[in-house]
Amino acid sequence: MINHGQNHINCQRCHFDTVCSTQENATERLLKPPFTIKRFLKLKAKEVLCVPERKFNHFYLIHQGAIKTLQIEANGKELIRGFYFANEVLGYEAIYPGHYHFSAQALEDTVVCEIPYEQFLKSVNRKPLLQKQALLWMSKQINAGSYLALSSAKQRLAAFLLDLSQRLETVDQRFSLPMSRQEIGNYLRLTAETVSRFVSKFKQAQLLQVQKDKIQLLELEQLQAIADGLI
Amino acid sequence: MINHGQNHINCQRCHFDTVCSTQENATERLLKPPFTIKRFLKLKAKEVLCVPERKFNHFYLIHQGAIKTLQIEANGKELIRGFYFANEVLGYEAIYPGHYHFSAQALEDTVVCEIPYEQFLKSVNRKPLLQKQALLWMSKQINAGSYLALSSAKQRLAAFLLDLSQRLETVDQRFSLPMSRQEIGNYLRLTAETVSRFVSKFKQAQLLQVQKDKIQLLELEQLQAIADGLI
DNA sequence: CGCCGTATTGAGCGCTCTCAAGCTAGGTGG
């Protein structure tokens, strides 16, 4: 089950710091009704955060862990729409339809912060800087996963790995893949076998080291060249 | 060359009506410096609206016509990122990087309205409703072209045609394709030949009528079923 | 009418998928 609580959370780098009651001074807090603006949810691996058709009311900021969003196609296939990691926000895509049209599921033990949209809107109206920030985040989201348009499996996989290594803010490009080969393939429109084959080829070419979910990118420039279709 | 002017433009359905000087009353106008908030640009077919690396300062609302955005990949291939039609806005994706990372080119004779971003931000701060609208539009943009993730050529093409027929607000699903087969393919990650082949197959199956760029969708449900991977 | 760019259609190839058989690592129970 989802565990609510606020202990041991580091809010220092949160996008929503200016929305957040913990960041506001006493005067501001007195002007507002006595509710908690944010709420933490602790999810175990594989736990579901939201389901399709659920009304959109909240953003979810990932504090720790990883989330995947997915749709079930009419033909029954699972289609992964995105991965979300620490300091990223889930929910912008649900504003327009007014409901989530995807499921969101934790890939590993994860802590998210639930931010009421209405509260966010009110906060935005009082804070021009937050307004500007919100447009920036959403603009960033529009550009997310643009490498999915690349034509070959090799290109998309190389671009995906480079993207991960950036977003996970790794040291030495060393990180754990929180998702399975099947999930990577599903996201990149490839089969798990094809993902596995190209990971092996990259390993053989000494562009990376990999052992199950432990991976380290070694030759960033070459991987980038592959993503760019130059190799 | 780009022709500036404001004659014969219908602003009734514009997203930005509340930003627009022509919509504001005299009192509001007196409070502001004497500049034109919006400016119309008339583009001939194939004319370029913006180029990569140009600093982002403006949204472009398409009043009439059609625009494509494209990038040149490192390997020299043209990659079409999106099509924009009447009443759609180009530019949200450039907020975050701070510059356009694509070219935008008119597919046919086109009229766009240039809206300064800074002006837009100021307007947003005074108008909570516009604020809410802006988030809606950007959210919509995040979801745009989601059918590009579909796995087969047939699915993507069917979804594309259905998308066009909606966005062009056609009568009887009858419309003109403003882009070439090559451009469709380029957007859908297919070759022009593959596009042509499947258009022919759809025609043969009497799902649509087509003659060069004139097209009429006949069997929407069947096309949708194809897009859904059910056929 | 002839020219040229675009669209169509065909034949063969190659990349990615499908299906299937090992392999590995982690967990369980004797």
Next chain:
DNA sequence: CCACCTAGCTTGAGAGCGCTCAATACGGCG
């Protein structure tokens, strides 16, 4: 401690979808 089990990963062989290359048809325009 090890045999066993299971889920996910790897690797191989063959098939099929979409690409490449090429020939032909169409249509707009000078």
